[in-house]
Amino acid sequence: MDTKWKNKIKIISWLVLFAFGVSGVISALINENDYYQRSYFKTSQFQVELDNLTKYIHAFEISYQSKEEMKEAITVSEDEIENQRYQYGNLTDQIRDIELQYQSRIDEAKANKNQNIADIYIRERDQKIEEISKNFESDENIKKSIIEEKEENIEEYFKELEIYRDEYENYQEAFVYYLKNIETGQIYTNLSTKDRKLVDQNINEENMYYIQSYPTKKQGYLEMKEEPVVNGYEDFIELPRTNSNALYEGKIGVSKDAPHTNRIMLDYHSYDNQRIVFWIYTIAGIMALGASVIIGKRIGIIPKIAPSEWQSKYNRIPFDAALLLQVIFVITSIALIDNVSYIYFNIDLDDILINLLFLTLFIGLTMIQAIYLYTRIKMMPNEKGVWQNTIIGRVLKGIRNFFVSLVNTFRNVFLNRRVGTQVFLILTIVFLFGILTALIFIDEDFLAFYIPAILIIGVPLFILIIKRTGYFNQILSNAAALAKGEFKPDLTIIGKSVFAKLAGDINQMKYGVKTSQNAQAKSERLKTELITNVSHDLRTPLTSIITYSELLKNPELSEDERNAYIEIIDRKSKRLKVLIDDLFEASKMASGAIELTKAKVDIVQLLQQSLAEYNETMEDSQVQFRVSNPDTPVYAYVDGQKLWRVFDNIIGNIIKYSLDNTRAYIQVQEENHQVRITFKNISKYELSEDIDELFERFKRGDESRHTDGSGLGLAIAKSIIDLHEGTLDIDVDGDLFKVTVILGLLDN
The missing domain is CATH 4.10.860 (DNA Excision Repair, Uvrb; Chain A)
Known part of the structure; x- marks a missing residue:
């Protein structure tokens, strides 16, 4: 426990030392223009006082006119008369406005049966209308009104000007001046004499704290800018004007006889003390700041005042809120530094400790947050959604979502x-x-x-x-x-309104649901048949393999019998392999998990190669093939190996399922930038009327399933053609079986 308290005391002491050092250094930077000067009369503060003096001299002496003189100098221009006359519109508009203004008052008075009040309003209305009418009859009434308004503004101007006279007299107590217009020779002075020799006897180093002579080497003659002391009256009255380019020579001094209570004298006498305090405070601050940096490095102050385990908690604060908080702490700290320096210069020891403690607190908070904020900024490139989680980001996102929702709502409407x-x-x-x-x-x-x-x-x-x-x-x-699966009678369609259309759509939807249910029932039936067929086709060769494998275990078998059994097992194994391979290939085709390796392929040549594979089989069969194709190559951008499989499956089906002593026709045609390959044969088995079932897995023409096919040939072939974005269609006309394959040709 004692160790923890010692660490806290060290941290607090270091913060006090650091806060004092920072306040001293920043105070030096803030006040450098004033307290770096050896004399008060070289400071910017005194220069402001000197400028104010010349401004008051110009206002109260050089360009000064009495109230009566300004009133006599009033003029009224034609533009002013026109503006005054039409400022509320033409005569008709102004009369109508006055009548409307009083009509409601008159009606209200009459409604309250107060005829006297109504008569007063009527007289006021008529009097104003008469005055307005006179303004349009003659310029004199308007001119008189403008003059009266300007005289009122002059009265207000002089009331405010007199407020500044006390300040001007305060300057005259401290300053002595003698100024002469180099063009007119006019002299302006607060001395009792205008004799230049007597002036030099009064304004000298013996009688003055400070003397400024004109012209000077740097700025030459004195140029007093014509700047009004009272602002806001330039547009209402004609202020006195003089030659703004006039130059003056002479002297301005600060008298040693000025009262000590005068504000300028108080600033002059306190400057030296404040300058001494400034340098002591600044040097002590620099030393304290240096010492705090050295001590901070030795004791590792940063991890102590900003423990890393608090970083995650700080990061929960929205980034813009943390940034704003840091700005507030910095501004508050600077304000407290300025306040502390002011207290030091005025040697108000009672408030020094309290303000230093507040300064320490805010500088400590500023430092802690600066450390966490710096670490957070370094981590920002690796963080996602930083700006989206800011308060501004959330507000903008909320506004955007609101407007998007509003637009979507109107769009949906x-x-x-x-x-x-x-x-x-x-x-x-x-x-x-x-x-x-x-x-x-x-x-x-x-x-x-x-x-x-x-x-x-x-x-x-x-x-x-x-x-x-x-x-x-x-x-x-x-x-x-x-929605519950119940089918009510069809809705009555009334008219052509949107409700009628909705009723028709629901009726149509009901029939669609019925169709979907029928299709689902059919799908379930086909699924059951699929499972049955798969089980049957896989179990038959597997049973033969198991049976003959058991027979091979008999040691008394002859060599001929053993070879015959092995041949049967081999044949059934190959049959089983064909079934499994076709099943896997059909599954891959259906899932789309197969990639095509496309190239430029001659369709005619590929078909001839497929037919060549069946030459011996075709010769042994009772089916005669008739092939017709173009004499020139027909190129398409296809996967030759996969398309060969399509031709192989279809030709194999023709050989297996064609009626003996019939012909099979294969034709290749080009039309509409497509190639059409047609296969036709007479089936030896009765075909199902449902053509779509022939594409189902394990669906074959021989329902008794005596042939060696897997029943997946057409399903695989259709999947391959679909992957090529072509079409494979089947047509059945009695026992005539027709397969049509259409593919796009290669662009020339």
């Missing part, structure tokens, strides 16, 4: 323009009726509009809304039943 327009018109009519209802309470005359509008528009609209609501509820009830 007018998704069906007819519905959106109808709703908008209905709401507008309801809104207008609401306004009209409110106006009835203000003025009963609106009943003349309200009752016909209710009968002509309101009542029919109400009946229409009731009917549409009832129809809409019927649609909702039917839709709810459909």
Whole structure:
């Protein structure tokens, strides 16, 4: 426990030392222009006082005019007369405005049966109308009004000017001046004499703390800018003007006879003490800051005042809030530093300790947050969503989402323009009726509009809304039943409204659900057949393999019998392999997990190669093949190996399932930038009327399943053609079986 308290005391002591050092250094930077000067008269503060003196001399002596002189100098221009006359419009507009202004007052007085008040308002109205009319008859009335207004402004100007006279007299107590206009020779001085020799005897180093002679080497003659002491009257009265380019020579001094209570004298006498305090404070601050840096490095102050385990908690603060907080701490610390330096210079020891403690607190908080903020900024490139989690980001995101939602809402409202327009018109009519209802309470005359509008528009609209609501509820009830799988009678389609269209869509949807249910039942049936067929086709060769494997275990078997059994096992194994390979390939095709290796392929040549594979089989079969194709190559951008598999499956099916002593026709044609390959044969088995079933897995023409096919040939072939973005169609006409493959040709 003692160790913890010692560490806390060390940290607090270091912060006090550091805060004092920072305040001393920053105070030096803030006040350097004043306290680096050896004399008060070289400071910027005194220069401001000197400029104020010349400004007051110009205002109260050089360009000064009495109130009466300014009033006598008043002039009125034609533009002023025109502006005054038409500032509220032409004569008709002004009379109408006055009448409207008084009419409500007169009507109210008459309504209260107070004729005397009404007569007063009438007289006031008529008097104003008469005055306005005179303004349009003659310029004299307007000119008189403008002069009176300017005289009032002059009175106000002099009232405010006299407020500054006390300050001017305060300057005259401290300063002695003798200034002469080098062009006119006019002299301005607060001395009792204008004799230059006597002036030099009064304004000298023996009698003055400070003397400024004009002209000087740096700025030459004195140039007094014509700057008004009282602002805001330039547009209302004509202020006295002099030659603003006039130059003056002479002297300005600070008298040693000036009262010590004078503000300028107080600043002069306190400057030396403040300068001494400034340098002591600045040097002590620099030493304290240096010592705090050295001590801080030795004791490792940064990890102590800003433990790393608090970083994660600090990072929860939104970044912009943390940045704003840091700015507030910095500004507050600077303000406290300025306040502490002011207290030091005025040697107010009672407040020094309190302000130093507050300064230490805020500088400590500023440092702690600066450390965490710096670490956080370094981590920002590796963090995601920093700006989105800021307060500004959240607000902007909320505003964006609001407007997006609003736009989407309006877009959805007018998704069906007819519905959106109808709703908008209905709401507008309801809104207008609401306004009209409110106006009835203000003025009963609106009943003349309200009752016909209710009968002509309101009542029919109400009946229409009731009917549409009832129809809409019927649609909702039917839709709810459909969602539960119940089929109610078809909705009655009334008219061509959007509700009628919705009712028709729900009726159509009901038939679609029925069709989907039938398709689902068919799919379940085919799935059951698939499982049955797969089990049968895989179990048959597997049973043979197991049976003959058991027979091979008999040691008394002859060599011929053993070889025969091995041959059967080999044949059944290959049969099983074909079934499994076809099953896997069909699954890959259906899932789309197969990639095509496309190249430029001659379709005619590929078909001939496929037929060549079956030359011996075709010769042994009772089927005669008739092939017709173009004499020139037909190129397409396809996967040759996969397309060969398509041809192989179809040709194999023709050989297996064609009726003996019949012909099979294969034809290749080019048309509409496509190649059409047609396969036709007569089936030896009765074909199903449902052509789509022939594409199902393990679906074969021989329902008894005596052939060696896997039943996956057409399914695989169709999947390959689909991957090539082509089509494979089957047509059945009695026993005639026709397969058509269409592929896109290669661009020349």
